[in-house]
Amino acid sequence: MDTLRQELLAVFEAEYRDHLRVIRDILAAGPMDGRALGEVFRRVHSLKGAARVVELSDVEGVAHVLEGRLFRLLDGHQPVGADDVAAIGQAMDRIDAYMQDMPGPEGPGPDAAPEPGAAPPRDEGGGSYVQVPVARLDALVGVMHDLLGAAERQERLWADLEDLVAAARSASATADPAAALARLTRGLTALGRERGRIAGQFDRGMLRLGEEMRAVTLVPAGTVFGSLAGMVRQIAREHGGGEVTVRLVGMDVRADRRVIQALRDPVIHLLRNAIVHGQESAQRRQEAGKPPVPVLTLSVRMVGVRLLVSVADDGRGPDLEAIAARAVQQGLVQRDDSPAPETLLARVFDPGFSTRGEADRLAGRGMGLSVVAEAARTLQGSVRMEAGNPWGTVVTMTVPVSQRQRTVLVTQVGELTIGLPGRAIERLVRVPQADIRVVDGRSYFPLEDRRDPAAGDRAEASLVPLAALATFLGAPDAGLPVHDGAVSVVLVAAEGVHCGFAVDRMHEVRILQISDAEAVGLDSELVPGVGWPRGDRPVFVISPDTLLARWQTGGGAGGSFAGAAASAGPVAAQPRSPTILVVDDSITTRTLQKTILQAHGYDVLLATDGMEALSMLRRSSRRVDVIVTDVEMPRMDGFGLLDAVRSDPRLSSIPVVLMTSRNEEADIRRGLDGGARAYITKQGFEQGDLLDTIRGVL
Template identity: 40%
Template structure:
């Protein structure tokens, strides 16, 4: 990595651990949140009028019922019936007025709640520039003090990111930038000989990829000094794999390792990067150092994304809604089914020169998750000679993704991916539409899946990419009802969608106590229970024990599904009488459906 440049770089101050954090919040944000709170309070107040009206209707209906009972066999029945008819019409008008009032109140509450959510989100999410925006100037000042000529480039600082995550990354990113300045600098003559611009280029980029926040610091300097890193590692008694450059580069994150000629700086790739790596790991992420083409070094920090707003294109496939990052969608195209070609056993389509020309594979979104269609939905998806497809670009590749319908383009808050679902390479997060979650597709994962697909596995008709042909399973009868029990709205909604797509009727409960009360009430015949283990009030083990203790429920099949894959937990569940125990980490919807089919 070479000796440090002439700029004397001061170490970054150590993070201050405070008992409480003070944040500067724009006054207009607080005002907007306050107004939205008042609006919500006012709208909720309208519920009192609705409740009063309902109570009045209840009393009046009871009075009319008593009147009708008294009329039986009386001499004045004719007159009284006319009175009863008049009162019933008045009751109907009052009910209609109350219904309209309820709709108005509900709409006002929903709008006010949405505004509160948006304003609260503004306080939690801030542009990356809020924390990183001052770094370019600080870096230029440091370079000026050392007589260096640099050009600082930034990208993606307008991306809204969780404020706490940005604050935690502040010191690591500053370390990385100082690191690039210290070890990336070269003599002007050396840069001229290499054909580089006179000024050292240092870049800071913030992006969201694959449901992760990716922060990259790069420079066009001399690049990593593998020999220097290996030598410093040996002096510290570390094992060095000379034939593996990536393993050598990973050594720079070892505590205390430094290739700098001077030891009075924390900015060198060594101690400085150890600080960076430690901070990133505490956030559940990882960091990587590597050479940059054609010159210089890349330092990439990748962290699990807590929340960010991204524009999404909502599409439908196999009765389900999915979100596709709109940045990956070049355009929407219509394909002629009859015009599709075959290449190596796969469906392909030629695209116009205005779209770059060439022949691209056609992948059906409804096939990616192994969702078979039958009945009216299949007819709707397959009628006509045209296919609706998205021209996607990601990772330097392109593919045509066929969908059933387009819904809208809107900016959504992207939350972490759910703990269960289809291939995790295909899912980068979740967005909430109303009260239901929608999976966010990962474009690079779609590209990789399309590349893996064998003959007849991708295209506009049939086939499940990357899966073997399905073994036949017994089709459920229309009366087969499954009870799904999970305190996570995301998980229970996904499970409900999978089971309903397979033809089952599904009812849901939010925890074990809710479930056992519903089972005891006998509201509907339940054929099987699919329950999470970790739930409030009554967990899955408690629910299972309660079911087995009830004579009328003791033979009810129960499947436990949980993120706890510990052998002891599995043994406990089976000892209590669970018919199957599935873990979310290795979740496969085909296995779930096969297990249910065997138990039923």
């Protein structure tokens, strides 16, 4: 077995296990709705394509048959019956059995068996590796030496400060206090200058370290895409019996390893689609003046902080008439409509959309391009199809070079700091309150120079939908925030859909380091990432695609003006906001929970462990209404804090909510038996769980 295939099989093994795990979890969850069925279909479709790449025909065949069955259910909007569930489970078992029986790299001998008492073989392939140039390692070592030098200077600074403190203590005994004070002043001034120099050295070193570490995570595109040329040629021979020239361009472009790897399957879908839809007879190619052998081009290029991955063929190009006919058949456009070419081409990325009359192992289900679009959206990117020049079809995915960095517009929505990705922002406007119209319960505002497609080439004013961004962030009754007679609006557009979202303030455009939001209990579909600029307030980065999708389904339809109605008579006294004590040794978790709770009107106190929390409770005169505590913490854990609170007559009435990543029944029982009012696990936790729990115990 050649080295490349061994590597591909290792990748496939991890992929197939992930697909099987998710599909089996869906089966175990009970009756499947349309969304769950679609997820199973997409995973079976991807599994089939991946099996073809590694030449596992048995796995590919099982997946193909199952895919056909699932497609009939989806296409006919049929319910999933017991027989269907059994068929899915049996197919997963067959695929698993094929993989378990597959020989290893050396192939097992007929009598191969482990010796009694022998240790199990070490897994040498479980890790993930990346090649790092020696020059990059040298640069990292240089940064380390600079930081060590700054640390040594910091130590000397502390020693000098101790000497200065000793001199200050003895100054009272000197005969000339004024001279002693002057010496102390000069010493402090010198220490201040040295501290500034050390801080600058630290800042420069940390900046260089961040740049070098980010560069380490970037890999050439060829490490993932370079092996696809042979696969494409094989598919072309099997499908049509002909040859194809494959050109790989920009394989030395470097991008985030996770981004490149996530694009591999979508690129395979695009290459397969190009083979199927770009086929032409030799005579037709000759008549069109094309080279006799078809050409497929996979190109990668970088524009700013965006990565553009394109698959181009020199075939017959998009069949707009066939696409329009299929769109009419599926009810996506009216028969008398004349949609623009770009509108029609956007339809090919809809699930189930295909212009082929029948399906085979390569295409026809209408899912390949929808998988591509979903992958691009997951990476906070987009995809488009266009006619090639002078012939053929070009499909381009545009995604951020790195998933760790993102350019966002930082805005304020109530107590929350929200980041909107720059790629989706069409315009920033201040809309006078008097210009806002309400039609059928929705708000709109006129935009004078936005081109209305219905107006042809004329640039006329059009009404743009408007919604308060706060209505999608846990405040469904929020109105449009009016400040100085106007509303600050961010016009967001994606895939032909646009809407203006009202915010309280617009701060600045920043490039932020983004961390995963799912691990910290946020709505990971709407808020896929969190940025941490200098300071302690996180920036919640919104997915514009999810935001627009939720707006389309009716979210944020209120659009009334905040504070538009004034009540007569004296202002009633406002009730005291409940105070929540958050106890967690993770600053990330503490800060996020504080932000979520404050955004919903709670006062929040913070403690880093049970010992600090207990001290605050006993010494502070401030009333605490609920304690939300982690379990695993240094000094005193959550169980210890719970016991201490319950045994103290002054504190025993305070409800305690335990929140932890440990989902073991014994821990849950221990917490509830110990007097906890609720026990929340962090796996799959969303902010609504915490808020609902707190409302329930108050």
